[in-house]
Amino acid sequence: MQSLILTTTTRLLAALLLMFSVYALLRGHNLPGGGFIGGLIGATAFILYTIATSVDEAQAALRVDPSNLAMAGLGVAALGGIGAGFAGDPFFTGQWLFLFRDGDSYVPLSTVLVFDIGVYMAVFGGILTLVFALEQEI
Amino acid sequence: MADDYPSVDRVMGGPAGWISIAFPTILFLYFLGLLPEIAQGPQVHGIEWVPSLGVNLSVLLDGLSMTFVLLITGIGAAVTLYSARYLGNHPDYPRFVSYLLMFMIGMLGLVLADNLIMLFVFWEITTIASYLLIGFNADNANARRSALQALLVTGTGGLILLAGLIVLGTVAGTFELSQILTMGDMIRAHPWYLAILLLFLAGAFTKSAQVPFHFWLPNAMAAPTPVSAYLHSATMVKAGIFLMARMNPALGGTDAWFWILTLFGGVTAVFASVMAMRQTDIKQVLAYTTLMALGTLTMFIGAGTHYAIMAAMLFLVVHSLYKAALFLMIGIVDHATGTREAAVLGGLSKVMPLTGLAAALAAISMAGIPPMVGFIGKEFMYKAGLGLEGFGAFWVTMMAFAASVMMFAVGGIVALKPFRGDLRPTPKAPHEGPWPMLAGPLVLGALSLIFGLVPGVLGYYLVGPATHAVFGQVLPVELYLWGGINMALILSLLTFLAGWLVYRRHQSIRDRLAAFEARSPIDFDAGWDRLLDGFKAFAAWQTRLIQNGSLQRYMAVMFATFVVMVGGTYLLKGAFQGVPGLSADGVHPVQWTVLGLIVAGAILTVWTHSRMTAIAGMGAAGIGVSLIFIMFSAPDVAITQLLVEVLVVVLVSIVMLRLPYLPRRSKTRFRTGHAVIAGGTGLVTTFLLMSVMATDFDRRLTTFFEVTSYPEAHGRNIVNVILVDFRAMDTFGEIVVVAIAAIAAFALLRGAPRRKPEEES
Numbered sequence: 038m039q040s041l042i043l044t045t046t047t048r049l050l051a052a053l054l055l056m057f058s059v060y061a062l063l064r065g066h067n068l069p070g071g072g073f074i075g076g077l078i079g080a081t082a083f084i085l086y087t088i089a090t091s092v093d094e095a096q097a098a099l100r101v102d103p104s105n106l107a108m109a110g111l112g113v114a115a116l117g118g119i120g121a122g123f124a125g126d127p128f129f130t131g132q133w134l135f136l137f138r139d140g141d142s143y144v145p146l147s148t149v150l151v152f153d154i155g156v157y158m159a160v161f162g163g164i165l166t167l168v169f170a171l172e173q174e175i
Numbered sequence: 176m177a178d179d180y181p182s183v184d185r186v187m188g189g190p191a192g193w194i195s196i197a198f199p200t201i202l203f204l205y206f207l208g209l210l211p212e213i214a215q216g217p218q219v220h221g222i223e224w225v226p227s228l229g230v231n232l233s234v235l236l237d238g239l240s241m242t243f244v245l246l247i248t249g250i251g252a253a254v255t256l257y258s259a260r261y262l263g264n265h266p267d268y269p270r271f272v273s274y275l276l277m278f279m280i281g282m283l284g285l286v287l288a289d290n291l292i293m294l295f296v297f298w299e300i301t302t303i304a305s306y307l308l309i310g311f312n313a314d315n316a317n318a319r320r321s322a323l324q325a326l327l328v329t330g331t332g333g334l335i336l337l338a339g340l341i342v343l344g345t346v347a348g349t350f351e352l353s354q355i356l357t358m359g360d361m362i363r364a365h366p367w368y369l370a371i372l373l374l375f376l377a378g379a380f381t382k383s384a385q386v387p388f389h390f391w392l393p394n395a396m397a398a399p400t401p402v403s404a405y406l407h408s409a410t411m412v413k414a415g416i417f418l419m420a421r422m423n424p425a426l427g428g429t430d431a432w433f434w435i436l437t438l439f440g441g442v443t444a445v446f447a448s449v450m451a452m453r454q455t456d457i458k459q460v461l462a463y464t465t466l467m468a469l470g471t472l473t474m475f476i477g478a479g480t481h482y483a484i485m486a487a488m489l490f491l492v493v494h495s496l497y498k499a500a501l502f503l504m505i506g507i508v509d510h511a512t513g514t515r516e517a518a519v520l521g522g523l524s525k526v527m528p529l530t531g532l533a534a535a536l537a538a539i540s541m542a543g544i545p546p547m548v549g550f551i552g553k554e555f556m557y558k559a560g561l562g563l564e565g566f567g568a569f570w571v572t573m574m575a576f577a578a579s580v581m582m583f584a585v586g587g588i589v590a591l592k593p594f595r596g597d598l599r600p601t602p603k604a605p606h607e608g609p610w611p612m613l614a615g616p617l618v619l620g621a622l623s624l625i626f627g628l629v630p631g632v633l634g635y636y637l638v639g640p641a642t643h644a645v646f647g648q649v650l651p652v653e654l655y656l657w658g659g660i661n662m663a664l665i666l667s668l669l670t671f672l673a674g675w676l677v678y679r680r681h682q683s684i685r686d687r688l689a690a691f692e693a694r695s696p697i698d699f700d701a702g703w704d705r706l707l708d709g710f711k712a713f714a715a716w717q718t719r720l721i722q723n724g725s726l727q728r729y730m731a732v733m734f735a736t737f738v739v740m741v742g743g744t745y746l747l748k749g750a751f752q753g754v755p756g757l758s759a760d761g762v763h764p765v766q767w768t769v770l771g772l773i774v775a776g777a778i779l780t781v782w783t784h785s786r787m788t789a790i791a792g793m794g795a796a797g798i799g800v801s802l803i804f805i806m807f808s809a810p811d812v813a814i815t816q817l818l819v820e821v822l823v824v825v826l827v828s829i830v831m832l833r834l835p836y837l838p839r840r841s842k843t844r845f846r847t848g849h850a851v852i853a854g855g856t857g858l859v860t861t862f863l864l865m866s867v868m869a870t871d872f873d874r875r876l877t878t879f880f881e882v883t884s885y886p887e888a889h890g891r892n893i894v895n896v897i898l899v900d901f902r903a904m905d906t907f908g909e910i911v912v913v914a915i916a917a918i919a920a921f922a923l924l925r926g927a928p929r930r931k932p933e934e935e936s
Contacts, residue, residue: 061814065892065895065899066889066890066891066892066895066896066899067890067891067892068891068892069810069811069814069892069894070811070814070892070895071811071892071894071895071898071899072898072899073815073898074811074814074815074818077815077818077819077822078818080822081818081821081822084822084825088825104917104918104921107913107914107917107918108914110910110914111910111911111914114906114907114910115907117903118903118904118907127227128904129900129903129904129907131888131889131899131900131903133889145889147889149888149890149899149900149903152899152903152906152907153895153899155910156898156899156906156910159910159911159913159914160910160913162914162917163910163913163914163916163917164822164913164917166917166918166920166921167826167916167917167920167921168825168826168829170920170921170924170925171826171829171830171920171924172829173924174924174925
């Protein structure tokens, strides 16, 4: 089912959705969003692309195998937990680093963010694995 | 057996062989060096592993664990040396050695563990290694069956033991053995004592093959001979004995302990020694005498006096020495002659003098003839038995006497008969074994003699400290060969007399036992098969019933379970407080609209005859729910719900679009059942929520997260902070589930063979 309108719109929408998914991931700690929601939005972008074009094109656009991405996400999430070990804290204790501190403004970096990125990747990759397989096989 | 595989050219097993020999040898020497230190008192070392659960990697090194460690590494060295020659040219020899080393590590960890959970982990490793080793000849159906049987029996026992460990840890408040062992009085007085005891004994009795769990052990002889010598005689089957000995200060000394252990142990010992007489295969004879030794050890640990514990610890060492030597010896004979049948073998000492010497040394120790250490072992057993009170003294002494008589006769069968008399024809021309295979049995046999001549050394370094560790108090331990003329010596002499008579007539006894066995209705092995068949039939039946592949059936079962369990609990607990006064005041028109959307979606789903419409209807209801979340300010939940609803509609549509169009089935009977389940689910959920609304909301957790979220976790979005920080471990589990579910679905979709195009249309 090829639709010119859908294909054209998707090019724009998918890019926006992907950007928005990263935005949702990063703002998650203070405002609605986070890795899980971000991963779902990101997956939606590619699902849209898959429906508008084909699995092969979506797979080519993604470059990596989504199941690898999901597994890597688990690894990244685990890394986020292991980081605490270097500070002598129990597994998954959040570690924070506040860069460029200037009065009230700073750039917070944390192992919690690493963990959330892992969640993003696992959800994103997991759902795309499923969708690609469904689209291709059924 | 030994030659029916394609031979691979390796010198002493190649690198795998050298590593496997070096590992136990180095450990043996290392622990031997620690011996004088440990003889002075126990040591505890450890590091924390999971401190919040009280699970630590801690080591308790005392006389008991030292004795076991030296047996494991010492006999391990002899067995690996032997295996390098016995199986070194087998194509799978490296695999064999890996299993053997895995077992060795498991066994060492088990006896050295100071933490109950650590003990359990290593306990399971030995079970698994034993399974792999028994099933080493995996193309043999009998070996596979025996391996599975051993795994199931000892594995089930292991799980029961785990329950016991957890209850004991809860009662004692710690999982550290070194602390638990000092709390004996408290544990014995605790109302859960009997439960703990029974759970522990279930683990110990299955592992150490006490009647009625004994049947797996003789079957385990399907393993290659070095494995039988090592696991199923000298070490692993003694893990249960180790457990009982280890727990004696904490659990022992009660009437229940005394009677359970002495009765089961005594029955096992006598039953096994009778069964040993019945066997014709010498390896099977040895298997049953191992069973007898395990029964005897259990009995004496149960008897619990200082003398009894000393006798048990001494017999433990004695038995390991002679039994490992005998197993290795029969392996050589099997290798050289091609048979293990007692009736066929004879006169081998002419061609295999060294094998004969090793067999003789070990068998004399087994028969309990002076000056071997076996004699001392038997003397102390009699002394310990006679030192008990009441019926216990009679029972233990009689059982020990009966077992010893049989031991004497069996010693003759396995070591005298095959080597004396005229050389009989065998399937292969016999020849003397090579030195790596002879070294083990000869050294072990020689040790039986040396320890008999200088028992003081054994007593000071091993038996004494082990007895202290098991008995809990330090009392002097002196071993001697000649204790003067007393009751025990007279019993010993009677043993020799009776044993000789039994040996002289053993062939006719064997025939009668065989005839009796043929008529006996009790067959544990066949019973096991029936039990297993029953289990399989039950599993197949319930799989057909519950998992018939129909998604409709699954959903119906899930929701019906929900209705019955939750609804039932709701009614039984009296949570139903009547319908609370509901009022429509203050419900915003927008909320009415959303409510209308949900209801319309639900009705559409039920009403429509098109699957696609039903899915869209469900999606509409779901979106209505997420709108409600937004209204009650749960944006995170709303976003997630919305996205999931969209994804579900997309995914199901993908599937539906490709499926052939089918009108929905409209059999009335079917739909009524579904309506009942659906209505019930809705009602239970509604009443549940109404009750939740009626109770006061516990704000403790909410307050905690509100207060700590920003100061401690630097985040203002509490939902996200909970997900990624406070409960990060849970989230980690969830994303693992997401990934596994995706991979599983992927495998299902991609793994299914593609249908041919003509079938698809």
